[in-house]
Amino acid sequence: MPDGAPLRTAAAAAPLAVEGLTVRYDGRPALSGVTWRAAPGLTAILGPNGAGKSTLLKAALGLVPAEGEARFFGQPLEAVRARVAYLPQRASVDWSFPASALDVVAMARLPRARWFGALPRREREAARAALAAVGLADLAERQIGRLSGGQQQRVFLARALAQEAELFLMDEPLAAVDAVTEETILAVLHGLVREGKSVLMVHHDLSLVQAHFDHVLILAGRLVAAGPVAEAFTDSAIAAAFGGLPGRGRGA
Amino acid sequence: MSEFLQLDLPPLLAAMLAGGTCGLLGSFLVLRRESLLGDALSHAVLPGIVLGFALTGLRSAWPMLAGALVAALLATAAIAWVRRAARLDPGAATGLVFTGFFAAGLVLLEVTGARNADLDVDCVLFGQLETLVWLEARGPAALLDPAALAGLPRQLGLLAGVALAALLFVLGFWRTLRLIAFDPEFARSLGLRVGGWELALNLMIAAAAVAAFESVGSILTVALLVCPAVAMRLLTDRYGAQIWGGAALGAGLGAAGVLLAGPLPAALGAGVALNAAGLIGTLGGLAVAAALLLRRA
Numbered sequence: 036m037p038d039g040a041p042l043r044t045a046a047a048a049a050p051l052a053v054e055g056l057t058v059r060y061d062g063r064p065a066l067s068g069v070t071w072r073a074a075p076g077l078t079a080i081l082g083p084n085g086a087g088k089s090t091l092l093k094a095a096l097g098l099v100p101a102e103g104e105a106r107f108f109g110q111p112l113e114a115v116r117a118r119v120a121y122l123p124q125r126a127s128v129d130w131s132f133p134a135s136a137l138d139v140v141a142m143a144r145l146p147r148a149r150w151f152g153a154l155p156r157r158e159r160e161a162a163r164a165a166l167a168a169v170g171l172a173d174l175a176e177r178q179i180g181r182l183s184g185g186q187q188q189r190v191f192l193a194r195a196l197a198q199e200a201e202l203f204l205m206d207e208p209l210a211a212v213d214a215v216t217e218e219t220i221l222a223v224l225h226g227l228v229r230e231g232k233s234v235l236m237v238h239h240d241l242s243l244v245q246a247h248f249d250h251v252l253i254l255a256g257r258l259v260a261a262g263p264v265a266e267a268f269t270d271s272a273i274a275a276a277f278g279g280l281p282g283r284g285r286g287a
Numbered sequence: 288m289s290e291f292l293q294l295d296l297p298p299l300l301a302a303m304l305a306g307g308t309c310g311l312l313g314s315f316l317v318l319r320r321e322s323l324l325g326d327a328l329s330h331a332v333l334p335g336i337v338l339g340f341a342l343t344g345l346r347s348a349w350p351m352l353a354g355a356l357v358a359a360l361l362a363t364a365a366i367a368w369v370r371r372a373a374r375l376d377p378g379a380a381t382g383l384v385f386t387g388f389f390a391a392g393l394v395l396l397e398v399t400g401a402r403n404a405d406l407d408v409d410c411v412l413f414g415q416l417e418t419l420v421w422l423e424a425r426g427p428a429a430l431l432d433p434a435a436l437a438g439l440p441r442q443l444g445l446l447a448g449v450a451l452a453a454l455l456f457v458l459g460f461w462r463t464l465r466l467i468a469f470d471p472e473f474a475r476s477l478g479l480r481v482g483g484w485e486l487a488l489n490l491m492i493a494a495a496a497v498a499a500f501e502s503v504g505s506i507l508t509v510a511l512l513v514c515p516a517v518a519m520r521l522l523t524d525r526y527g528a529q530i531w532g533g534a535a536l537g538a539g540l541g542a543a544g545v546l547l548a549g550p551l552p553a554a555l556g557a558g559v560a561l562n563a564a565g566l567i568g569t570l571g572g573l574a575v576a577a578a579l580l581l582r583r584a
Contacts, residue, residue: 061374096476113478121476128470132318133526142466146477151459178524194473
């Protein structure tokens with residue numbers, strides 16, 4: 036376990052390192068004292084409902100009040116924000132919102148564009164390229180409510196890609212998607228890792244873990260296990276997190 | 288012609304400016320699913336308006352605007368505090384705070400003596416569109432005559448100023464406002480100060496509410512914030528059409544209400560003229576109903 040390693044003195048700074056991360060909702064702890072260093076590559080964040088998986092991502096990004104510390108590439112988020120992309124849960128927004136797929140993806144380019152007037156052509160083209168990378172080039176102008184659930188999920192992925200970051204925090208991008216979308220998303224993720232980027236992904240389907248992920252972080256309100264899949268993704272860790280359910284190889 | 292300029296033009300302009308501004312900003316409330324906040328802000332500004340008036344004794348718009356913005360800030364803070372302290376859902380907290388603020392405003396209206404000047408409950412609720420007149424307009428030449436223009440009702444100045452500010456605000460922050468309405472959490476992950484943006488938007492709405500309030504009253508202000516935006520929400524799924532359509536529909540409702548208040552009852556055989564504010568509110572409701580039917584069709 037990498038627990039307790041000093042966060043600042045690491046030779047190659049971890050894409051994300053959290054120390055003593057604790058989150059309370061209405062006084063009840065949702066996440067208690069998580070200390071963890073993410074390794075480069077593709078990491079699945081696993082655990083039952085309410086285990087604090089999404090909360091971990093949000094707390095690290097400062098989106099929910101938390102105790103403890105989170106450092107990205109060895110630095111506070113504020114210093115390296117442009118290197119970190121976030122993909123929220125699909126259900127967190129209203130998809131009937133009057134916006135096209137391209138509008139949504141272009142939101143990622145807001146910090147790069149001047150703040151007034153129309154989006155510069157260069158930023159628009161970057162957003163188009165990101166849409167093409169998830170196979171939605173033809174649907175750029177379509178209103179997002181007229182896309183299928185899987186296509187909506189790919190729009191969110193394209194928006195994260197358009198941030199051109201080095202670390203991607205993704206909240207269940209594979210939840211309830213069709214086979215084409217799952218294939219597309221996994222291919223994109225592996226492509227990112229080949230480019231030397233890192234992905235931390237909240238994930239539900241235990242059957243995909245061994246084939247596709249390099250590392251796991253297993254949570255159940257606290258850290259249960261973490262490390263390379265071969266070492267940390269064990270029956271006993273899964274049983275400890277999921278409360279004795281026969282876990283491995285089955286959907287959670 | 289001069290009768291039109293003297294009696295009809297001022298209320299027409301006031302209703303169109305109030306409707307256009309509220310229709311423009313209302314879309315952001317509806318898109319953020321916070322329509323009730325429009326209700327809250329347009330009521331919560333009342334104690335600020337009364338105090339601004341009572342403390343300075345001025346009939347000028349600026350103390351009232353300043354008081355209203357302070358009241359809107361306090362109300363926004365109070366809503367956030369009640370939500371946290373009492374663990375209420377946002378709707379309940381909003382309802383609690385704005386009824387409290389509005390009641391306080393009515394009490395202040397009585398105890399400060401503002402009531403005896405020209406703020407009374409009727410005017411607060413229904414406005415005073417019909418009392419906006421431009422007596423200096425003795426002919427079309429008045430439109431170009433600075434001396435005559437200076438005699439325009441002062442409410443028009445405030446309405447025009449706030450309308451211009453709202454227009455620049457929306458145009459300048461077009462993409463940012465869309466991002467914050469669609470996905471505030473992602474906006475925060477980009478490093479945007481979403482709370483500050485929402486506060487700026489709320490203050491802009493409070494300013495629109497206070498400018499509209501004096502001429503069309505608080506009830507109609509709520510209708511103009513919500514009805515055009517909701518109607519456009521049913522009719523379009525393009526952002527530009529939503530925002531500009533809301534503004535145009537708001538201005539159109541204002542114009543229609545003022546222009547039809549006299550002739551419409553007559554055409555229907557009634558012997559009385561309608562209150563323009565009431566008619567605008569009714570038309571707003573009808574616009575939403577029509578949008579619903581169009582969408583179904």
